[in-house]
Amino acid sequence: MKHFLDIHKTGPADLRAIIDQAKATKQARLGRPKAALDDELPLKDKMVALIFEKPSTRTRVSFDVGVRQMGGQTMVLSGKDMQLGHGETIADTARVLSRYVDMIMIRTFDETVLTEMAEYSDVPVINGLTDRTHPCQIMADVLTYEEHRGPIKGKKVVWCGDGNNVCASFLHAAGQFGFDLTFAGPAQLDPEEEFVGLARKAGSKVVIERDAAKAVEGADLVVTDTWVSMHDSQSSKERRHNMLRPYQVNAELMSHAKPDALFMHCLPAHREEEATSHVMDGPNSVIFDEAENRLHAQKAIMRWCAGS
Numbered sequence: 001m002k003h004f005l006d007i008h009k010t011g012p013a014d015l016r017a018i019i020d021q022a023k024a025t026k027q028a029r030l031g032r033p034k035a036a037l038d039d040e041l042p043l044k045d046k047m048v049a050l051i052f053e054k055p056s057t058r059t060r061v062s063f064d065v066g067v068r069q070m071g072g073q074t075m076v077l078s079g080k081d082m083q084l085g086h087g088e089t090i091a092d093t094a095r096v097l098s099r100y101v102d103m104i105m106i107r108t109f110d111e112t113v114l115t116e117m118a119e120y121s122d123v124p125v126i127n128g129l130t131d132r133t134h135p136c137q138i139m140a141d142v143l144t145y146e147e148h149r150g151p152i153k154g155k156k157v158v159w160c161g162d163g164n165n166v167c168a169s170f171l172h173a174a175g176q177f178g179f180d181l182t183f184a185g186p187a188q189l190d191p192e193e194e195f196v197g198l199a200r201k202a203g204s205k206v207v208i209e210r211d212a213a214k215a216v217e218g219a220d221l222v223v224t225d226t227w228v229s230m231h232d233s234q235s236s237k238e239r240r241h242n243m244l245r246p247y248q249v250n251a252e253l254m255s256h257a258k259p260d261a262l263f264m265h266c267l268p269a270h271r272e273e274e275a276t277s278h279v280m281d282g283p284n285s286v287i288f289d290e291a292e293n294r295l296h297a298q299k300a301i302m303r304w305c306a307g308s
């Protein structure tokens, strides 16, 4: 059974194969209508459940379109409309869903919902974001970086802002794909030590830096994300904004990076907060390529899970 739960739980060779598959399939359908089928249909006659316990635009639409392009069918389920949100155990939900569908993608709050779903499911489970990680996003980001600049191995990635779930998956990817990561943010919002340790153990240079301009020096890629994630309480908004304001990605900050440094943001963004529109819409920004590549990366992930 091949679940896609996290980047650090998937071997480097498999991760590389997924990225290469994504590149090839994307290339093969260039110019084809969006609803046209792929040449190969690894999800033919397969049903995929897409469960959302949090809002989503990109994850929801890209998984749905991706399954259809590979010949499968989807059902999009909202957590609150399922018995899962009303007391049925995750284990029972996983066992029941396994009788109807061939694959499950879930976006949830607590990571244990994902891991328990995987433990009791007879079909592959994919992590569509938890409070702790967002691996599909970073697979799309690696694909995006490599399309624009070639291999990401050995490059310097700088994460500015909150050491959140997306930052965590970047750290996992640093270890598995062999790039270095500098975190620039306030100590209160540092990434989890466990994840920093994992990346270092895998051979990545991970630097924690409080001075944003210093952090960005020599960067090949600068990344940021919202200052208040879906799992953060709204009452923490003002405190977070005050702490994170020095880490806004703007033209001045980008001037410290390499001239050809790319800018990424997983979206949705709060323009003029974590990043200025000047940077987001500037020539080095690849934010909409990242969004598009969710589709191609996830198709390759599903194909890998399906074993075809």
Ligand code: CP
Pocket: 055, 056, 057, 058, 059, 060, 129, 137, 266, 267, 268
């Ligand atoms: N980046 C991302 O996961 O976007 P959605 O929340 O819209 O799915």
Ligand code: NVA
Pocket: 129, 164, 165, 166, 225, 226, 228, 229, 230, 231, 266, 267, 268
């Ligand atoms: N860190 C953000 C990512 C959204 C795609 C969140 O969890 O809300």
